[in-house]
Amino acid sequence: MPITKALETQIDHISILDEHGNFDEELGAGLIPDEDLVKLYEHMMICRQLDEVAFKLQRSGRMGTYPQNMGQEATSLGAAYMLDPADWMVTCYRENCGLFWRGLPMEKILQHWMGDERGNQIERSLYCTPIAVPIGTQMLHATGLAWGAKYRGEKQIACTFFGDGATSEGDFHEAVNFAANLDIPVIFFCQNNQWAISVPSSIQCSAPTVAQRGVAYGVDCLQCDGNDLYAVAWCMKKAIESAREHHRPMFIEAVTYRLGDHTTADDARRYRDEEEVELWKSRDPLNRMRTRLMGLKLWDEAREAELKERAERTVAAAVERAETIEAPELSDIFNWTFAEVPEQIALQRDTMRTSSIGQDPSQIASEQTTSA
Amino acid sequence: MTRVIEYRDALNEAMSEEMRRDQRVMLLGEEVAEYDGAYKVSRGMLEEFGAQRIIDTPISESGFSGMAIGATMVGLRPIVEFMSWSFSLVAADPILNNAPKMLYMSGGQFGCPIVFRGNDGAGGQLGSTHSWCVEGLYSNVPGMKMVIPAFPADAKGLMKTAIRDDDPVFFLESERLLSFKDEVPEEEYLIPFGQALVRRPGTDCTIVSFGRPVHFCLEAAEELAKEGISCEVIDGRTIRPLDIDTIVESVRKTNYLVVVDQSWSFGSPGSEIAAQVHQHCFDDLDNAVARVHSADVPTPYAVELEQAYLPNAHRICEAVRAVTYTA
Ligand SMILES: Cc1ncc(C[n+]2csc(CCOP(=O)(O)OP(=O)(O)O)c2C)c(N)n1
Ligand SMILES: [Mg+2]
Numbered sequence: 148m149p150i151t152k153a154l155e156t157q158i159d160h161i162s163i164l165d166e167h168g169n170f171d172e173e174l175g176a177g178l179i180p181d182e183d184l185v186k187l188y189e190h191m192m193i194c195r196q197l198d199e200v201a202f203k204l205q206r207s208g209r210m211g212t213y214p215q216n217m218g219q220e221a222t223s224l225g226a227a228y229m230l231d232p233a234d235w236m237v238t239c240y241r242e243n244c245g246l247f248w249r250g251l252p253m254e255k256i257l258q259h260w261m262g263d264e265r266g267n268q269i270e271r272s273l274y275c276t277p278i279a280v281p282i283g284t285q286m287l288h289a290t291g292l293a294w295g296a297k298y299r300g301e302k303q304i305a306c307t308f309f310g311d312g313a314t315s316e317g318d319f320h321e322a323v324n325f326a327a328n329l330d331i332p333v334i335f336f337c338q339n340n341q342w343a344i345s346v347p348s349s350i351q352c353s354a355p356t357v358a359q360r361g362v363a364y365g366v367d368c369l370q371c372d373g374n375d376l377y378a379v380a381w382c383m384k385k386a387i388e389s390a391r392e393h394h395r396p397m398f399i400e401a402v403t404y405r406l407g408d409h410t411t412a413d414d415a416r417r418y419r420d421e422e423e424v425e426l427w428k429s430r431d432p433l434n435r436m437r438t439r440l441m442g443l444k445l446w447d448e449a450r451e452a453e454l455k456e457r458a459e460r461t462v463a464a465a466v467e468r469a470e471t472i473e474a475p476e477l478s479d480i481f482n483w484t485f486a487e488v489p490e491q492i493a494l495q496r497d498t499m500r501t502s503s504i505g506q507d508p509s510q511i512a513s514e515q516t517t518s519a
Numbered sequence: 520m521t522r523v524i525e526y527r528d529a530l531n532e533a534m535s536e537e538m539r540r541d542q543r544v545m546l547l548g549e550e551v552a553e554y555d556g557a558y559k560v561s562r563g564m565l566e567e568f569g570a571q572r573i574i575d576t577p578i579s580e581s582g583f584s585g586m587a588i589g590a591t592m593v594g595l596r597p598i599v600e601f602m603s604w605s606f607s608l609v610a611a612d613p614i615l616n617n618a619p620k621m622l623y624m625s626g627g628q629f630g631c632p633i634v635f636r637g638n639d640g641a642g643g644q645l646g647s648t649h650s651w652c653v654e655g656l657y658s659n660v661p662g663m664k665m666v667i668p669a670f671p672a673d674a675k676g677l678m679k680t681a682i683r684d685d686d687p688v689f690f691l692e693s694e695r696l697l698s699f700k701d702e703v704p705e706e707e708y709l710i711p712f713g714q715a716l717v718r719r720p721g722t723d724c725t726i727v728s729f730g731r732p733v734h735f736c737l738e739a740a741e742e743l744a745k746e747g748i749s750c751e752v753i754d755g756r757t758i759r760p761l762d763i764d765t766i767v768e769s770v771r772k773t774n775y776l777v778v779v780d781q782s783w784s785f786g787s788p789g790s791e792i793a794a795q796v797h798q799h800c801f802d803d804l805d806n807a808v809a810r811v812h813s814a815d816v817p818t819p820y821a822v823e824l825e826q827a828y829l830p831n832a833h834r835i836c837e838a839v840r841a842v843t844y845t846a
Contacts, residue, residue, distance in 0.1 A: 211644060262644050264820035281606065281648050282578050315577035316609065343578055345554035351577045418553055477827045484816040495814055499827065 158358045160370045163377035166430040168438045175377050178384070179228075185445055187228060187248075187376060188436045189454055191220040194244040195433060196458035197253060198407065200466060201260065205411040209470070213260045218374070218406030220244040221432035222338050225379025226306055229387060235296075235305035236275045237289035239282070241338060241405075242308050249273055253462070257469035265475065274303075283309065283316030286335065290322045293333040297394060304390040306334040306383075312343025314360055315351045323398065327365045332390035334383070335361065335398045338373065340405040345418040361398030373401030374432040404430070521672075521702040527560045529671035529703050530636075530692065533678035534561070534598060536707065538568055541596065544682055547574040547583050548600030548637075557602045558638065558697055580606050584613035584635070588621065591631045598682065601637030604691060605651040618687040619662025631687045634678070639667070639691035640731055640781055641829055647817035650825075654730070655782025657689055658758050658791070664712055665758040667691040669733035671701045673756055676710030684712070693731040713760035717769070721751035724843050725769040727792060728779035729755035732830050736779055739835035748845060758788045766792065767799045774805040777838045779830050784812035809842045811835055 163175045179187070198217045204210035216223075223245025227236060236242070236249060243256055250273055259266025259278065267277045276292075279285035289307030296303040313319055314337060326333045339357050341348050352360065361368040367389065371378035379401055386397035404427035408415045415424075440446035481488065481496035488496070524532075538544045546561060546568075552575040555562040565573040576583045580601060587597040601607045607614055618631040641650035658665050664686055668674040674692070681688040718733065719740050726736045733754045740750040751769050755762065770776050776796055780789030793808040811830045819825045840846040 262821055264646065267820075280646060281609065283609075312578045315579045315582070317579070317581050318609075344550055344557070346550065346575055346577075350575055475821055475824060477824060480814060480816050480819045480824050480828055492815060 156359070156362050158356050158362070158368055158370050160372075161378040161381050162372040162375055163381060164375045164435055164439055165372070166374070166435050168435065168442065170377075170439065174381055178377055178380050181443060181445060183228070184436070184440060184443070187224060188433070188440055188446070189458075190224055190244055190248055191433050191436065192454055193253075193458045193461055194220050194224075194247060196462045197243065197256070197465070200462045201257070202407075202411060204261075204466065210257070210260055211262045212410045212412045214240050214410045215405075215407035216241050216243045218427060218431065219338055219340055219403045221376040221379055221436075222336070222373045222401045222403055223308060224248055225376045226308070226334075226336055226383050228376075229380050229383035230306055231303075233274055233303055234387075235289060235292045235303065237285045237292065237305055237307040238275065238278060239285060239309055239313070240278050240280065241310070241340075245308075246275060249275060251275065253465035254469040254472070257465055258472055261469060263472070263475065265472075266469075283313045283318035285309070286313070286322035287318050287325075290326050290331055290333050293326070293390070293396075294329065294331045297330075297332055302391060304332040304334065304387065306336055306386075308336045308338060310343060311337060311339040311341070311348040311357055312346065312351050313337075314357055320360075320364075323361055323364045323366060323396070326396035330394040331396055332394045333396045334386045334390055335366075335396065337398070337400045338403055339400050340373075340403050342405055342409070342415075342419070344409045344413060345415075356400060358398055358400035366396045366398050368398040368400070370400045370402060373403030374430050374435070376432060376436060403432075406431070520705040522705060523700050524671060524703050525697065526668075526671045526674050526692070526699045526701075527558065527562075527697040529675035530560050530678055531562060531564065532703075533675045534682070535564060535567065537679055537682040538564075538572065541682075543594060543596045544598065545572040545574065545595065546598045546600060547576050547587065549576055549578055549602050551575060551600050556600065558694060560692075560697070561600070580610040581613060584610040585617065587633050588613055588617050588631055591633055592621075592629050596632045596682065598634045598636060601635065603645075603649060603651075603694075604637050604639040604653045605645075605649050607635065607637070607653065608651070614687075614689075615657065615660050619660050622686070623662065630685050632685045634681045634684075634688045634690050636678075636681075636690035636692060638694040638697075640693050640695065641813070641818045641825060642693075642695045642731070644820060644822055644825060646820040650818035652782040652813065653689070654691060654758055654780070655787040658788050659786065663687045663689055664760065665689045665691065666712065666756070667730040667758055668756060669693075669696070669728075669730055669754055671699065672703045673710060673716075673754075675703055676708050677712070677756065679707075680709045680712060683709070691730060695731055696734075710756070712757045713762050715756055715762035715765040716754045717751060717765070718754045719750065719752040721749040721773070723749045723773055724775040724777060724839050725751045725753060725766065725773045726777045726779060726835065726839065727753040727755060727766050727769075729758055729788070730781065732779045732781050735830060735832045736835055738832040739839065742832060742836055743839055746840075746845070748839060748843060750839060755788075761788075761791070761795075763792070763795050763799065766796060770796055770800045771803045774803055775839075775842050776800075776804070776808045777811065777835065777842055778808060779811045779835055781813055781830055783815055784810060785815065787812065806842045806844070809838045811838050 223242035227245030
């Protein structure tokens, strides 16, 4: 018997607007109306400004650890732009730009990283889940959300975001497998920013693309230039159609780069070459969008200057709002452990003490609150 | 002879000394090699021992924990670093369901001499999913040993014992203590498991704790001394095995006990100690054992809330005054 091919596969790579300003008229046609372009660009610029301010706030002790989004703005933004406002966005922690597009007030992000979990309590009407810190866990939640929506006969789909490193967790493989086998309308959006803290993506995945991981589970996969807002939008359009119309999940690998440190607690200069960073700076998603806008005569130096100033004001105002939010009550910690506060927890709340369950609270002065 | 070094360097010395001594020992985990560990505990170890023995893994806690189990079956003795014990929850099956049972299931053939180690405990403003005190949850499982040092010298001596131990050891470090400096002997030493230490002798009330809260107990004892209450502070050092004898001996002398445990109260090391002491010291106790735990809610993120949630010196003082009827 001759040896036959059991499988031949290929992964398409999508690039529409490259870093030299070349634009693929065919793929790009009608994808993003010109009137939206300016607004999208402004979002990226404001998000970048937030990163700069947040970094300084952290360094001056006004904010906790913060993960910059710098260099990756086009990924989550392109996805959020293409999704319906009622589709779920199930994120990790590097999707600010998309969340702002969705309508998350900037002070919420600031409040969260300033160390107040109320910043992570996102208004339900925005269809975003809390920022997920345990790597990978959110992908299964997204799969469950989309599964539930399908079960209820709704048109809603889910899009979940995660890094290249997160594809090493079992959760990723289980989520994609479920989605594929049960026809669940979820989009897996991988931000391959080349690094997981100090570990290069080659240690997470030794295949030439991350996208092909999806092939193994039987989902359609696409790779795109993640710094190209058009390419992201193009892939999202395909994935949304597949999910909404056919309940088929899709995997998108957006190839991008983390221009900043992993978080403000990191110093990336210790483990990566300056040349690599410089190369990726030349592929910055903001620059190429600016060049495009100028080419379309939608933008000029004066508008750029005005935007810079507006971004500064916007971020400064958000910082001011975040910093003037009243501190939470100490007794707040007892509010949301159960749907209804049980007697034992009410007792702890009322006495603010945390010693033995079942002990007589009168043993301990009841009015005392604890010292911070 | 001693010198003053950081808790993290004490751990580093213990691992390095044991790796020099025993080729079968290796360290694997996220960021342990190139980055010297997310918290710089393995600083310089890649350089000394090479990439065969200091291994950067993918972000796959379940993966590298399970692989370590397999490696023990052919004679290796891996040290597995969790960046935080909170992330070990992803690896619950290998660490709770496999490693501690393999010896039993194989009729004594496959022990799992693995040290699972990493940061445990809240207090770093890392939010509810990132702040686990796993001693509450994990100490319930038979077949593993649990070590939770509060001082650099203990961290070193107990780590060396852990690496040489033939059973799986859960080694709970504290991010809050990594930069804490204290005296550590120059010469080689090991500290056996199951030996608590009286950190401060006293006569009126026993306070027992383990890990980071031991420092709060010492603070509280200092405060209470000013009020004329003399506390005996016991540092348990290992939770499994538990040195109940040292605690019992102290309670027989003081007649009062406050247990301080940063995990949640329900089914915890604190409740276990209380139960055992009630059993052994029923006639010696002049009041029921009091326990100071974290509040029975998820760990809060905001700094003031987190501090209010955790055991602290203020709350320990309150508990001591209450049990000794001096409130
Ligand atoms: C289960 C779990 N393991 C480890 C960590 C620690 N950690 C936080 S971010 C990170 C790297 C994630 O890399 P990647 O998924 O590529 O996302 P990126 O940060 O590059 O956007 C790690 C290991 C964690 N938060 N959760
Ligand atoms: Mg990454």
